[in-house]
Amino acid sequence: MTLQKTGHNFTKIAFKPLQTNLFNIVLLSFFLTIGYGNLYSQDISKKTTAIPNNKQVNTSNSVVNNKIKDTVVLKKQTDTIIKKDSIKPPKPFLDGKVKYKADQYARIDQKKKLITLYDKAELYYQDIELKAGIIVMDYEKNEVYAGRIKDSTGKYTQLPHFKQGENEVEPDSIRFNFKTQKALIWNSRSDQGEFKIKAQITKKENDSVYFLKGARFTTSANVDNPEYYFQTNKVKFIPGKKVITGLTNMVIANVPTPIALPFAYFPMSKETNISGLILPSYNDSNTRGFSLQNGGYYFALNDHYDLTVSGDYYTNGSYGMRFESSYAKRYSYRGNLNFRFENLITSERGYPDYLKQKIYNLQWSHARDSKANPNSSFSASVNLGSSKYFKQSINQANIGSNLNNQLNSSISYSKTFNSIPQVRMSLSATHSQNTQTEVINMTLPTLQLSVDRIYPFVGKDGVKKGFIKNINLQYNLSGRNTITTTDSLFFKPQMFRDAQLGMQHSIPLSTNFKLFKYFSASTSLNYEEVWYAKTIERNYDSDQSAVVDKTISGFDAFRTYSFSSSIGTTIYGTFNFGEDKKIQSIRHVMRPSVSYGYTPSFEKYYDTYAIDASGTTVKQYSRFEGGIFGAPGLSNSNTMGFDLSNTFEAKVKDRDSTKVEAKKIMLLNNLNLSTSYNLDADGVTALAWSPVRVSGGTQLLDNKMNVNFGATLDPYAIDNSGNRINLFNINNGGSLFRMTSANMTLNYSLSSKEKDDSKKDKNDQSQRNGGREDDLFGKNTVLNDNTKSQFDGSEESGDDKISEFFSSKLPWDMTFAYSLTYGNNNREKQIIGNSIMISANADLTPKWKAGISTGYDFVQNGVTFTQLRFERDLLSWRMDFNWTPFGTNANWGFFIGIKSGVLSDIKWDKRSTNTTR
Known part of the structure; x- marks a missing residue:
């Protein structure tokens, strides 16, 4: 009632009922109650004059108020009145607590219903996290706005970072409605799997659907200045599932290319095992025509097994099929199974050089974890098939297997019975x-x-x-x-x-x-x-x-x-030269043994x-x-054998003067001599002494070079036909022993820095095919496939690598092998084998890698298998070139493509076809 203008007449009316009957009091209370409810929603006008304090008025007001409370109580007793007149409390505009902070200030404007956060502002609400230079929250409209701010130089800094659940966006500015969960985002940047997406305007429809305008997406690390990207104007984006675009154009180095699609679909599921098509690669051959290679389907059967079915087809009728499966179960087993079949047609029917043949290869590798059952084990290593497969395959060039000429397989099962x-x-x-x-x-x-x-x-x-x-x-x-x-x-x-x-x-x-x-x-x-x-x-x-x-x-x-x-x-001997000498002592350990054997x-x-x-x-x-x-x-076999093994170890003064103890080095890991004597030999049909076999080995150059050697020494002479006779060679005008054969091998590996063997490329596929684990025979090549890069993905940043380049710290590694074989069974005194092989890899620049595998045969006077390898790291792309310049396996191959597995089908692969295949 104080909101009304109080007059003299009103005061009389207010006090007059105190002297009247009950009917007038109830009637006046009813009208005042209605008036009070209507006047509650009006604005309070400012008073220019104070209302005089009148105790009687206050008493009257209290009485009236008591009357109203009683009326409310009476109304509560009537259900129909409650249903019509009860007012529901207003629902709060937010369902949870809002936490916020800022460095410079956090301002609240109750009249405009705004909360303004400035400089390193942060706002947290339910699963929403928002960080920006400035954040403005309108709690009347249930909206929030976030944007950048300028620093002292006038440069925009503190870009917004919006996170809701697992989705993160880094735009220039964002406008978000808490109630509808809709948002407008300008120049958004987000990571979705291997993709990095940037869009001029993004509309968030709900938690699972986004619409993008003027979008670009790439796998480059720099989304603002990528080396390539796909440009499109309309995009429907469902995080973690798929991206559907309109007209899409590929842009390389900010130059649009003619590569365009009317629409595009990119799966982006977070599941690790997803079935899908494998797009084939196009190629052409002088002998088999045009082809599509490595096309097929990948089946993600479950978490433990998968299957890849792929094939090749040539226009002359040749085709190939491949089935590859990998399987694993933790603490139980793991392995892979590969089967390849090819139907090869050479020339055309009716020509004299027409040839049709079928080749195949089966590889199976299985290993069982010892924790699965300590009393039993099962393992398999299978590599069998057509002998000509690796030489004639139209899909794989495996030089290591061609030079090895041997395929081996083994399957074994063992069990231990804990009986007594x-x-x-x-x-x-x-x-x-x-x-x-x-x-x-x-x-x-x-x-x-x-x-x-x-x-x-x-x-x-x-x-x-x-x-x-x-x-x-x-x-x-x-x-x-x-x-x-x-x-x-x-x-x-x-x-x-x-x-x-x-x-x-x-x-x-x-x-x-x-x-x-x-x-x-x-x-x-x-x-x-x-x-x-x-x-x-x-x-x-x-x-x-x-x-x-x-x-x-x-x-x-x-x-x-x-x-x-x-x-x-065992006999131990030590030769001391003095502690002041560089070589302080040499220790010699001999293990002689004599054996006797008799068989009637x-x-x-x-x-x-x-x-x-x-x-x-x-x-x-x-x-x-x-x-x-x-x-x-x-x-009868009545023989006596003699064996002698030796090891030589030296104690030398350490180069580090701070160390007191001498350093131990191994001179010879082993030096073994063995021979036997036949006690029943008659000197005609059988000679008493057998040849002496000498073998040994050691490690040099800080254990980086392995040296192994062996020789066979015959005490008997030979006749003009080359047959051994019962006459010692020394009695025939020769030396004590006649060296009939000898061999020596050297293996040396070194690099500019120590490498972790667990991360080193073991050339696994080449080993399964029958080749070597190193690259002395080159690297295994799967034609028209995204082969493994020489870059291991752990390189430093570009600036660090460039500075390292100018410091002349270029990573490199080298593998060296030498073999020498001597033969003199019939006084020919010839070097049967004398060859050297070298494999080297080096970084020419921070982005260029080069490698070579070559060798020379000094007996045949010719260069052995040679392969040149070049690779360029193009950030998101990779380019490599392999060339075998001469020999029966001469070929070349060029590849350029995107590194990302999602876009691995975007590539260009061109390789020569060996005419002998």
């Missing part, structure tokens, strides 16, 4: 294939079973000491099924008909003991029994006029036994056959000849 005594069992299958002769040797399978040693004379204390207590025996079983075949008969019925099956049982009884305190002695007695499923019967066939072998199927066996013993010791004659397993039609001349043979485990010996 312990039993170990293993099953394995092996494969060895010569790609030149196309001969394949396989074992399907090999069984090995062994029972742990049993010490029958050990007491309860378990001490094994002395000759008697150390007596032990064990049981070994070896079973093999071997197959020798060729490419043309591989996995055909004839391959299995020619298989040989055999089993060997052995029970060794042995003991070891000390002799005269300084000697270690051992002796053993070995019993063997061999089972065969096939034997032979040899006779002279008069129809064929030749000696023929007839295969006899059926079980047969022979039994042998042998005895052996050995004694050895098993003539009972031998028969005779006639060598001609007359039958007068016969020879002995064993029906077990040609078996897997051989045949029993016809004559």
